[in-house]
Amino acid sequence: MKGLKNLVFLLIFITFFYFFYERLLGMAVEPFLEKKLTSLFNMPITITGLRIRLWPCHVHVEKFVIYNPVDFRRRDHFTAKKVDIFIDPSLLKNKFVRITLAHFKEAIFAVESYMTPKGSRTNVKIWYYHMGLDEDSPVPAVPHPKPPPDNVGEPNWRVRIDRLELENGTIVIDDRRVSPEERYVFKRLKGFWTGFDFMSDYISPTFNEFIKLEGTFGENPAAVFRGEGKCQFADGDNFDVRTEILEGALMEYDFLLEGLPGEVSGGTFDLFSKMTCVEGNLDSDHRLLMKSLKLTNPTVTQAVFKYSLDAVKLLLESHKTVELEIKVKGDIDDPKFGFFTAFTKAFQKALISKATFSLKGLGKGTLIIAKETPKQVQNSLGKLGSILTDPFVSKTETAEVLTEDEGP
Numbered sequence: 009m010k011g012l013k014n015l016v017f018l019l020i021f022i023t024f025f026y027f028f029y030e031r032l033l034g035m036a037v038e039p040f041l042e043k044k045l046t047s048l049f050n051m052p053i054t055i056t057g058l059r060i061r062l063w064p065c066h067v068h069v070e071k072f073v074i075y076n077p078v079d080f081r082r083r084d085h086f087t088a089k090k091v092d093i094f095i096d097p098s099l100l101k102n103k104f105v106r107i108t109l110a111h112f113k114e115a116i117f118a119v120e121s122y123m124t125p126k127g128s129r130t131n132v133k134i135w136y137y138h139m140g141l142d143e144d145s146p147v148p149a150v151p152h153p154k155p156p157p158d159n160v161g162e163p164n165w166r167v168r169i170d171r172l173e174l175e176n177g178t179i180v181i182d183d184r185r186v187s188p189e190e191r192y193v194f195k196r197l198k199g200f201w202t203g204f205d206f207m208s209d210y211i212s213p214t215f216n217e218f219i220k221l222e223g224t225f226g227e228n229p230a231a232v233f234r235g236e237g238k239c240q241f242a243d244g245d246n247f248d249v250r251t252e253i254l255e256g257a258l259m260e261y262d263f264l265l266e267g268l269p270g271e272v273s274g275g276t277f278d279l280f281s282k283m284t285c286v287e288g289n290l291d292s293d294h295r296l297l298m299k300s301l302k303l304t305n306p307t308v309t310q311a312v313f314k315y316s317l318d319a320v321k322l323l324l325e326s327h328k329t330v331e332l333e334i335k336v337k338g339d340i341d342d343p344k345f346g347f348f349t350a351f352t353k354a355f356q357k358a359l360i361s362k363a364t365f366s367l368k369g370l371g372k373g374t375l376i377i378a379k380e381t382p383k384q385v386q387n388s389l390g391k392l393g394s395i396l397t398d399p400f401v402s403k404t405e406t407a408e409v410l411t412e413d414e415g416p
Contacts, residue, residue: 030068034058049074050138051085051131065095076131082118082182085131089114103166104159110172117177122184140208155207162207169204177223192261194233197223204241215248217241231256231276237283245288245340253279258298274302290340294351296332 038058045053057070074086090113096106121130159166177197183190199221215238224230237249258275276299283292334351 030059030061031057033060033062034068048139049135051075051077051135063097065097067093067095069093074135076118076120077134079129080120080122080131081184082120082180084116085118085120087116088112099158102159103162103164105165105167107167107169108171110169112172112174113176115174115177116180118180118182120182120184128185159207164208166205166207168206170202172201172204174199174201174221177221193225193227195224195227195230197221197233199223199236206241215240215246219249225253226256226260228257228260229255246286248284249282251279251281251283253277258301272301272303275300285340288339290336290338292336294334294336296334298330298332301330 035058037060038055041058042053042055045055052075054073054075055069055071056073057068059068060066061068069091070089072086072088072091073084076082076085092109092111093107094109096108099106119130119132121128123129155162155166174197177194177199179194179197181192183192199219201217201219203217205216217239218237219239220236222232222234225233232254233251234254235249235251237247239247239249256277256279258272258277278297278299280295281292282294283290285291336351
């Protein structure tokens with residue numbers, strides 16, 4: 009009888025272990041991973057609901073959070089829920105973590121920036137700087153030869169993600185450096201990222217990573233957003249991307265409206281962008297379509313500008329569509345370069361220039377305006393991350409904008 013009881017107890021234990029070992033193993037590993045990742049990112053990290061299946065190697069995380077330092081307003085910097093990661097365990101012996109597939113059910117990436125006595129502070133730059141991915145890091149990355157395919161013989165750990173999928177993502181960009189504070193929101197993002205391959209001190213000379221996303225931009229109402237292109241995570245100086253924003257609300261985004269002769273009371277926009285950057289040299293083309301513009305009278309501040317407000321206002325309201333073509337060039341590593349500043353100044357200059365001689369062509373068609381920005385413009389963060397976070401560029405800075413023709 010005693011032997012039977014022992015057998016029953018053993019069967020219960022085996023059954024319990026079979027069904028719950030994934031979670032038990034995850035609970036044992038959670039504190040170790042939290043400590044290692046916190047050290048890697050230099051930001052507090054928590055992992056909840058970790059489950060590990062040994063074969064086939066599958067890791068599931070219910071919730072993963074990277075927290076901001078206490079001086080930031082928002083508590084979380086990155087939050088992911090229901091993450092499934094599939095790993096090839098045969099390469100771990102070579103210090104190579106190869107993830108064949110990573111699937112994120114939900115993710116929120118919150119970028120926040122504010123001013124300090126020493127200058128701008130942005131949460132993205134904290135971990136990017138700490139990981140040695142910025143050229144101004146305390147220990148600049150030393151060029152490293154291309155590692156072998158399976159990382160054999162390499163002393164450094166390598167992480168490769170063949171494919172990362174996002175089912176429902178949100179990007180929130182908060183700029184606390186300007187008054188009033190500004191917010192840019194991308195929601196319902198769905199897409200994938202392929203070719204991610206990271207090893208300390210190594211930067212691939214070619215674009216091996218590809219990203220594609222689609223979702224919404226803004227909230228009142230939400231515009232359609234699509235973007236895709238090649239990039240390098242370890243070197244933000246190199247990327248080749250295409251984006252488009254369709255049916256956005258003009259009233260929601262001031263960076264498109266600065267310098268307009270009056271307050272915008274209605275209208276939508278489409279924005280098509282092509283941006284290529286090689287070793288920090290940005291060459292980008294943008295096409296902005298403003299549709300069904302409605303303007304009220306200019307403010308007192310706008311009224312002191314030295315150009316014909318009435319002419320520009322009439323020009324904008326007399327066309328169903330106003331098309332603006334802008335070319336932005338420059339060195340994104342130059343602290344004097346600012347993407348959104350260049351964009352806005354070219355927009356203003358083009359409208360002023362065209363309004364002085366285009367009134368006779370007013371009608372119901374489409375007006376096309378083409379201008380080019382200078383190579384250097386005030387204030388910038390630099391790098392690929394800065395293109396995303398460039399609403400942080402101060403709106404108080406000025407920039408000289410060159411035009412191809414000034415008009416009579």
